[in-house]
Amino acid sequence: MKRTFTALAFSALLTSTAMAQDVTLTLWTESATGAEATFAGEFSEMDNGITIEVREIRFDDIVTETLRAFATRTNPDIISIDNPDHAAFAARGAFLDLTDLAAGSDQIDMDNYFPGPRSSFTWDGGVYGIPRASNTIALYYNKDLFEAAGLDPDSPPTTWDELYEAASALTDPDNDVYGIAFSAKASEEGTFQFLPWLQMTGGSFEQVNGDGAADALAFWKTLLDEGLTSPDTLTRGQWDSTGTFNGGNAAMVISGPWELNRMASDAQFEWGVTLLPVREEGGPRASALGDFNLAIFDNTEHPEEAFSFLEYFDSQMDRLWPEFTRMPPRPDVSLAPTGDARIDEAAGVFTEQLQYAANRGPHPEWPRISRAIQDAIQSSLTGQKEPQEALDDAQAVIDGILN
């Protein structure tokens, strides 16, 4: 009895010594089942003495929570952060400059990443992260409802006019079907969804009130005013909007590739994906560059260990598409077939759409720029301001921030 006790105590002592040598890192992310969390789990299982604890934080709260933590120096070692928010942290020295670590790495080559994501984590000559993935938005449509409405399911709308006509034809209040769903929510999601429309008129986040910009906003307003989209578009995020599409209550939805796995299992109908319709035939295409970056905090005690996780993540990028329907941010990683023909077809559409994707920022004051755009969207869609007036007001705020 006594011997067992001694042995137990001894082994406990051993483990505690071993643990002292082990390194535990923390990773905060929007999803505990996403790529970075999954890879972190695998990385912890390896015999490398590094354990990564993953904490999931709701998308809407991740920046808030992290800032609060950073202010009190209780921030994690690694964070997965939405790319427009990256610059605010990088510009203030919160993130570790990875230039030197990357120079000595056999795995990570910063020149390997697409220029769009790369510029989102580059600040003043330093590189402050690696991209987790890339995404952008396109138009999903319900082929069954297209057929029922007498539309050709093989030629989805390609221009705004066609989109409007399709949405009108598909809207069926008696059966609780809206023509189209999207998100005009007063959050980053609303900005993300609106910028492509603005860019198709020649605008950008720096120039939101130019010729035609008001048309983009007016187009959204028409969809709302004529009941072609749910009034809850104003308060609903992309995930919930797409939920109504999957449930058959919206015939089209504008969203990104992150929806594909859920749609493949939830949607009880034939669906397809097509490029965002352009303003006029032959007009410029546009979309917004989305997805997160992985960054290491400057105050971490274990920069090398944290970086080795980033290396592991980078080495697994070929799995991003087949397992998570996230698009790899490297041109040398192709989108492997998933075995689901619909998803594989979508891969081609999103890959093309991604070519037209523009960055949001990078600018350390992005939240305020984005807020100005959200205010313009919301005040005009609720009829408080004319689209042009709303955008002029937004431009005044943005000018104050940029200059």
Next chain:
Amino acid sequence: MSLFKSFRDGIGFDTLLIGFALLYLLAFAGLPLIYNVIISFQQVDVFSLGTLFHPAAGWDNYLSIFRDPLANMVFWNTIVFTVGSVAFQFTIGFAFALFFHQKFPGATWFRGLFLAAWVMPGLVVGVLWNWLLSGDFGVINHVLLTTGLITEPIFWRSDIDVALYSVILANIWYGMPFNMILLSVGLAAIPDDLYEAAELDGATAWQKFWTITLPMMRATIGAVLALGTIFTLQQFDLFAAITSGGPAGSSTVAQYWSWQLSFREFDFGRGAVISVMMIIVVLAVSLVYVRSTRAETRL
């Protein structure tokens, strides 16, 4: 020796007790309050939040809040939200308290069950109401449509004319039980013989309520209204869960705006301006509360 004795039993002991209470208040309530006032005069963003000294901003934060196009709307929204919530929480709560004061079988049990709403976390209540109030698939719209009370669905969360009232509705439901319980306690404290005497004199139910119940409840009512106002001014979760202050800011109240400025736009100086103004209001309400509890002890 006498000094030691006074610490055991006497003025020294009293001072000691007050001293502890004061010290606690100063450390955990006073300092944060003062710090809040200080940063309302400073430029503070998140990256300088952890440092002790920030660049001074003078009255800039205050001026920019007052000049903000949202300010007027937020000001009125806050008044409507507070008055609307407190008035209905109180009247409905009072009605239920009187109802359960009639001694029917199971009255205390049912009254206890009402508290279930109040013990739920605000965010849970918010998510619940978010579903109930959903425009296309919400339970409330479904009931109203099938009973023929409305012919078109009401977009509770997305209609700028309705959104604020949706949150008020949820908040009334959430806060009413608390009002009811406090008022029930007040009712129970009124001696029965007062009513018996009134009955002998032939007083009607209304006369009894007006001349006995209400005057005897004055202290309780003062406390309930003051606490209700303070809780309503603290209400944040429901806004976050139901409308996020939208659409177009139409359901933004002061406390939510303060949070938005501080934790969405990271402008802690301007966020602090709003909390400073709210503290002034809460202090005024607290005075009412303190006065009403003082009246209570005198009773």
